[in-house]
Amino acid sequence: MKKNFFFNLIGMALPIVSSLVTVPIYIHHMGVERYGVLSVVWILLGYLGFLDFGLSRASAHALARLAQASAEERGRVLMSALYLNTGLGLVGGVVIYLGAGVLFKTVFGLPPAIWAEVQTSLPWIASMLPLALLTGVGVGALESRERFLAANLLQTSALVSGQVLPALAAMFISPALDTVLPTAFGVRLVALLLLLTVLARWEKLRFYRYDRRAGTSLFQYGAWATVTNVVSPILASVDQFFLGAKAGAGAVSYYAVPMNLATRMQIVAAALSRAVFPRFARYEEQEARDLAARATTALAYLFGACCAAGLFLIGPFLALWISPDFAQTAAPVGRVLILGAWINGLAFIALSLLQGRGRPDLAARIHLLELLPFVLILWFLVDRFGTIGAAWAWTIRVTVDALLLMWFGGIRERAMAALLPALAMLVGSFLLIEYDIALGGWQALLEASLAFALVGSLGLMVDRHLRRLVQQLLSGLRQRYLS
Helix, strand or coil, X not given: CHXXXXXXXXXXXXXXXXXXXXHHHHHHXXXXXXXXXXXXXXHHHHHHHXXXXXXXXXXXXXXXXXXXXXXXXXXXXXXXXXXXXXXXXXXXXXXXXXXXXXXXXXXXXXXXXXXXXXXXXXXXXXXXXXXXXXXXXXXXXXXXXXXXXHHHHHHHHHXXXXXXXXXXXXXXXXXXXXXXXXXXXXXXXXXXXXXXXXXXXXXXXXXXXXXXXXXXXXXXHHHHHHHHHHHHHHHHHHHHHHHHHHHCHHHHHHXXXXXXXXXXXXXXXHHHHXXXXXXXXXXXXXXXXXXXXXXXXXXXXXXXXXHHHHHHHHHHHHHHHCCHHHHHHHHHHHHHHHHHHHHHHHHHHHHHHHHHCCCHHHHHHHHHHHHHHHHHHHHHHHHHHCXXXXXXXXXXXXXXXXXXXXXHHXXXXXXXXXXXXXXXXXXXXXXXXXXXXXXXXXXXXXXXXXXXXXXXXXXXXXCHHHHHHHHHHHHHHHHHHCC
């Protein structure tokens, strides 16, 4: 599981690094308008991923529970999921083909030359959705057997290639969308064929007929997972719409940039939640809860150390990356969001526990119940306090979300109590900066290092499992490099 966590973490970090390199290339060679269209295409494909109706997660859960089953039994479930997602992907592709054209022509008011490129590219855009849905099932099948190295190698190489090769096409062939988007489609198609080839070999796949019983079971699980997949993006983006409506588009920038930084930090939590999900599906109830409690406690201090350092670094980073004037407004917002991102990251484990135990309905109901209160609190706090109010509304929402998911997931109270020292350290760091006691300028790096070390050391004192993990890592390093 340590290796799986590491594989997931690297696999999620590399595309982020790649995007930092390729985005300026896209903007420089394609221009702002073409890159804006490209960004909307990726957003559309991401949001319409819910059209798989949770089948990717459902198949990963079902296959994890069938880890010791025969190849035929697993194959029938996997092939049924692939058949279903192929059909749903084709339907979704038609929706994109018809809807994206209307969106770009009527809403964005593109110049005629760029609109002509979009028209030519629509079949390629629509065809990428079925590929995405099939890839989700394939990656879930690999993760169900805890083959995280293979899953990350295939998925990360596809994501990085999908960023780099279209950028190279824009540089050396043509910056037109009808060159860049077909290149992106080609990369995704090759990646999917490679993934299916690996699956066919490891799963001993044959072209089994569609299994109605397996399909029904997948849909029953996936329906609730779909609710989460639909509601979560709304909860994640409604704050920016409210802020824009109340305070203007300029205020959104001061909120969106630190929000993106805070959520990117959550790859630590996402990597661990992916690593433990297959075991939640296989383990007995109490064993799964014990694992969730240990994972949550370890994450509180591992991720907490990163967030504590982030509280000190976000101001200087924004000043260096964008401008000191921007940082003066955005940094206080970012510190509130980092605090919320830490709490939200802990909920990733509880969400994986509920979904792994076959109770995605509980997570979905919690997210539905949060929607209206969040909107009301958001409206009030944005109206009174602007961007900082939006940040506090989001942090309050994810705190309630984490507590409810942990409670219904059955994570032991003892584990929740073990989180309090980490919370105290983060809140203390937050208050230290807010009251201008913290040092500034170049010394922020020293402060961040100290905060990271303090939270990490506290974790070693509080959590014996984390202490044992570090001891094993140090022992392995000594044996490898000193013996």
